[in-house]
Amino acid sequence: GEDVEQSLFLSVREGDSSVINCTYTDSSSTYLYWYKQEPGAGLQLLTYIFSNMDMKQDQRLTVLLNKKDKHLSLRIADTQTGDSAIYFCAESKGKLIFGQGTELSVKP
Amino acid sequence: KAGVTQTPRYLIKTRGQQVTLSCSPISGHRSVSWYQQTPGQGLQFLFEYFSETQRNKGNFPGRFSGRQFSNSRSEMNVSTLELGDSALYLCASSSTGGELETQYFGPGTRLLVL
Numbered sequence: 693g694e695d696v697e698q699s700l701f702l703s704v705r706e707g708d709s710s711v712i713n714c715t716y717t718d719s720s721s722t723y724l725y726w727y728k729q730e731p732g733a734g735l736q737l738l739t740y741i742f743s744n745m746d747m748k749q750d751q752r753l754t755v756l757l758n759k760k761d762k763h764l765s766l767r768i769a770d771t772q773t774g775d776s777a778i779y780f781c782a783e784s785k786g787k788l789i790f791g792q793g794t795e796l797s798v799k800p
Numbered sequence: 801k802a803g804v805t806q807t808p809r810y811l812i813k814t815r816g817q818q819v820t821l822s823c824s825p826i827s828g829h830r831s832v833s834w835y836q837q838t839p840g841q842g843l844q845f846l847f848e849y850f851s852e853t854q855r856n857k858g859n860f861p862g863r864f865s866g867r868q869f870s871n872s873r874s875e876m877n878v879s880t881l882e883l884g885d886s887a888l889y890l891c892a893s894s895s896t897g898g899e900l901e902t903q904y905f906g907p908g909t910r911l912l913v914l
Contacts, residue, residue, distance in 0.1 A: 725902070734804075734890055735905040780843065786856055787833065788892075788903060790843040 696783055698791035705799055710768040712794045714781035721783035726766045729778045773798045804893050804906035812912045818879040821909045823891035825872050831897025832874040837888040849874050850897050886913045
């Protein structure tokens with residue numbers, strides 16, 4: 693199947709950590725991506741992880757991959773109001789298969 | 801390097817008309833993919849072009865078509881517009897479009913069909 697699923701909403705306080713979760717169904721996917729979309733804008737690549745990795749850290753972003761459970765998560769440390777956006781996970785199979793997006797709201 | 805550019809950014813059309821959207825990839829990138837984003841269906845793959853050839857196609861009706869020029873710029877065309885075609889159309893480019901490559905997105909063209 694080609695379903696990638698995410699929870700739709702997440703609300704956090706400024707300074708807290710945010711964790712956005714994603715599940716996918718195709719275990720043969722080689723790369724998994726996180727994109728960010730701000731209102732009225734296109735998609736900005738945040739980070740990606742190769743399927744043979746368990747974790748990848750990039751400044752405030754940490755990606756965890758559990759291949760057994762087909763579960764991907766994005767942790768944003770010290771979340772700021774500027775992080776408010778919609779976050780999409782995607783698996784790559786030549787084309788990108790996207791989740792529905794998680795709207796992150798950061799309250800001051 | 802300049803990013804992916806799309807023109808126009810906004811467009812209003814009426815039902816039955818046709819529309820052409822343009823995408824210029826990052827310099828040196830030869831693969832261009834198009835996606836449609838709607839509130840109901842989310843982000844869906846339309847098609848991918850590489851070296852002026854359509855290499856992959858999503859599940860959209862034949863009213864949606866595209867092409868790629870020798871300079872890698874791509875256009876997509878939608879004929880006989882329907883209200884449901886109102887969406888944000890995003891294009892993405894990568895070097896060769898392989899599975900191991902990252903796709904970089906443009907800002908999108910927002911199409912409103914009245």
